[in-house]
Amino acid sequence: QLVESGGGVVQAGGSLRLSCAASGRFGRTISNNGLGWFRQAPGAEREFVASISWRGQMTNYADSVKGRFTITRDNVKNTVYLQMNNLKPEDTAVYYCAVARGSGTASRLDSYASWGQGTQVTVSS
Numbered sequence: 001q002l003v004e005s006g007g008g009v010v011q012a013g014g015s016l017r018l019s020c021a022a023s024g025r026f027g028r029t030i031s032n033n034g035l036g037w038f039r040q041a042p043g044a045e046r047e048f049v050a051s052i053s054w055r056g057q058m059t060n061y062a063d064s065v066k067g068r069f070t071i072t073r074d075n076v077k078n079t080v081y082l083q084m085n086n087l088k089p090e091d092t093a094v095y096y097c098a099v100a101r102g103s104g105t106a107s108r109l110d111s112y113a114s115w116g117q118g119t120q121v122t123v124s125s
Contacts, residue, residue, distance in 0.1 A: 004097050007119030010087055014123070018082040020097030020116055034100035035073055035080040036112060039093035039121075046096070050082060051105040060105035064090075087123045094118040 006018040018037070022030045036051035050071040051060045059071055070083040080097055098112035106112065 002097055002099065002114060002116035004095065004116045004119040007095060007121045009122045009124065012087060012089055012123055012125050014087050015083070015085045016087065016121060018084065018095055018097075018119060018121075020080045020082075022078040022099070030078060030099050031075040032103055034102055034104050034106055035071075036098045036100060036106065037071060037080070037082045037095060038098060038109065038112075039091075039095045040118075041093040044093075046109060048107040048109075049095070051100070051107060052080065053105050054103040058105050060107055062107075084121070087121075089123045089125045092121060092123050094120050 001023045002020055004020045010016055032054050034051055034053050037049040038046050039049050040046040048062050052071045052073050056073050068086045073080045096118045097116045099114040100106050100111055101113050
């Protein structure tokens with residue numbers, strides 16, 4: 001099971017840190033997998049935000065968040081994080097974490113096999 005937390009309401013220019021923890025037997029299986037964050041705004045398709053390889057040595061970001069968001073992981077805690085700085089109103093969405101089928105930094109939705117339930121991020125102007 002993947003459980004996201006850390007969402008909320010923040011003013012433009014503010015920061016939030018999202019966490020996604022893998023629990024139970026599932027937690028023991030994700031350390032060899034890439035992990036990713038996606039988001040979905042109302043009326044829009046789910047889109048890629050960031051991903052990180054299994055050891056954390058490689059990362060990949062959507063152009064819209066480069067320089068503002070940072071993805072990290074802690075394989076001991078079976079947790080992936082998304083630090084979001086300088087937030088903009090267009091960052092408002094439900095954010096989902098996901099476990100990739102492979103070990104790299106995939107950006108396609110169909111590269112991911114398991115998804116969390118999502119956490120809402122709202123950025124006010």
